[in-house]
Amino acid sequence: MVVNIQERGEAMEGFKLLRGMELGAATAATQIEGGECGHNWNDWYRKGRIKDGSNPALTTRHYDLWKQDCDLMKRMGLQVYRMGIEWSRLEPEEGNYDQKAFAHYREEILYLRELGIKPLLTLHHFTNPMWFEEKGGFSEVENSVCFLNFVKVCLENFYDIVSEYITINEPNVYATSCWFYGEFPPGGKSITKAVKVMSVMAHCHIEAYRMIHDFRCGKGLTDTRVSFVHHMRVFVPKNKGNLWHRINARLLARMFQGAVADAMFEGRFGFPFRNYYKDKRGNYCDFIGINYYSRSTVSGFADGVRVGVPLNDLGWEIYPEGIAECAKELYARWPLPVYITENGTCDNEDAFRSRYIYDHLKALCDSGLPVERYYHWCFCDNFEWAEGESARFGIVHTDYSTQARTIKNSGNFYSAIIAAGGVDQQLYSQYAEQETYHM
Numbered sequence: 001m002v003v004n005i006q007e008r009g010e011a012m013e014g015f016k017l018l019r020g021m022e023l024g025a026a027t028a029a030t031q032i033e034g035g036e037c038g039h040n041w042n043d044w045y046r047k048g049r050i051k052d053g054s055n056p057a058l059t060t061r062h063y064d065l066w067k068q069d070c071d072l073m074k075r076m077g078l079q080v081y082r083m084g085i086e087w088s089r090l091e092p093e094e095g096n097y098d099q100k101a102f103a104h105y106r107e108e109i110l111y112l113r114e115l116g117i118k119p120l121l122t123l124h125h126f127t128n129p130m131w132f133e134e135k136g137g138f139s140e141v142e143n144s145v146c147f148l149n150f151v152k153v154c155l156e157n158f159y160d161i162v163s164e165y166i167t168i169n170e171p172n173v174y175a176t177s178c179w180f181y182g183e184f185p186p187g188g189k190s191i192t193k194a195v196k197v198m199s200v201m202a203h204c205h206i207e208a209y210r211m212i213h214d215f216r217c218g219k220g221l222t223d224t225r226v227s228f229v230h231h232m233r234v235f236v237p238k239n240k241g242n243l244w245h246r247i248n249a250r251l252l253a254r255m256f257q258g259a260v261a262d263a264m265f266e267g268r269f270g271f272p273f274r275n276y277y278k279d280k281r282g283n284y285c286d287f288i289g290i291n292y293y294s295r296s297t298v299s300g301f302a303d304g305v306r307v308g309v310p311l312n313d314l315g316w317e318i319y320p321e322g323i324a325e326c327a328k329e330l331y332a333r334w335p336l337p338v339y340i341t342e343n344g345t346c347d348n349e350d351a352f353r354s355r356y357i358y359d360h361l362k363a364l365c366d367s368g369l370p371v372e373r374y375y376h377w378c379f380c381d382n383f384e385w386a387e388g389e390s391a392r393f394g395i396v397h398t399d400y401s402t403q404a405r406t407i408k409n410s411g412n413f414y415s416a417i418i419a420a421g422g423v424d425q426q427l428y429s430q431y432a433e434q435e436t437y438h439m
């Protein structure tokens with residue numbers, strides 16, 4: 001069992017999980033399910049835009065193998081699971097819903113509940129049906145209604161078995177990757193469009209938030225929790241003494257995460273959103289949902305990586321303290337329960353993931369924040385968007401040729417943390433102590 005190291009006053013490694021804190025894993029439909037569903041990532045693959053050529057129609061075939069994956073989650077002791085649903089499967093043509101696909105997800109959710117794993121349902125995670133994409137997706141104000149109609153039908157199908165919802169995953173990453181950096185479909189290159197997309201998504205989130213609460217409340221259900229998921233980074237100037245670096249770090253933080261947080265949490269459409277919506281003040285999040293991965297070192301108007309810092313296999317800085325810094329920043333503005341809805345790393349050999357998990361969980365448990373959930377990204381290796389399958393984020397290894405799943409060393413560590421309610425010196429020595437990050 002976990003030793004209270006502080007009480008013993010010894011310089012030992014370890015931490016206790018916070019009271020009531022639940023641990024699990026996150027996934028997204030497109031990244032694990034496979035299938036030609038008529039979505040924009042099937043199309044992006046056909047356009048040759050996946051770096052390693054892997055095909056999202058294959059990936060981990062979770063749509064067929066969902067039951068064995070859920071059983072594996074149970075075996076690993078996961079308490080909570082953040083999952084997505086594929087919009088293009090559920091609504092293959094506008095207004096035409098596929099009841100078989102709804103029944104499929106209902107079966108999966110009911111099975112998770114039977115196993116005692118609580119689902120958190122993400123309604124939009126980066127992928128659009130082609131019919132929506134072809135209308136301009138979230139870049140057109142009038143298309144919001146398409147998303148909201150979809151949310152309504154999801155509620156009709158899931159309201160009684162899901163109480164916790166994420167409306168939209170990472171509007172900032174979605175908007176900038178799709179419309180500014182051009183790495184995600186449709187490959188846009190316009191900052192104005194990216195800003196507009198974020199504001200349309202904020203509007204969609206607010207309306208969906210209201211709808212989910214009203215709908216479930218109308219059915220006499222009062223345990224509803226809804227939020228969006230915010231991708232947070234720490235932005236620091238490359239050189240603190242350089243005014244230009246400092247200005248850019250603040251500007252990027254505002255453009256990338258500050259403005260969208262104001263709009264999503266409280267309906268405040270400030271700079272740079274002013275042109276699209278009037279303020280709709282209110283409270284639109286029941287918890288703080290944070291996806292945290294890295295820190296950005298800023299000199300010009302783009303993020304960079306400091307030299308001589310620990311890096312993951314995609315070259316992202318590993319900065320564990322940042323998870324608590326980001327959560328504190330949001331909590332200071334909106335004191336709500338904290339859910340870490342994603343945190344994880346690309347470590348193809350599983351060489352430092354246990355240390356990564358240890359360092360990030362420790363930072364959270366030492367933060368003094370009411371962290372209620374931690375969802376590791378990802379349950380299994382999967383289709384990592386434009387990077388493809390070769391970027392491995394799972395605590396479970398996927399063999400893409402046989403579809404065999406094998407729990408990694410880090411997965412065993414994670415299970416042990418859940419079972420023990422934290423990490424004591426012995427667990428630390430067994431899993432994390434020997435692992436070091438590379439620079």
Ligand code: BGC
Pocket residue numbers: 028031169170173231291342377384385393
């Ligand atoms: C996304 C995931 C993605 C992960 C790692 C997050 O931005 O929500 O879909 O796989 O980061 O890149």
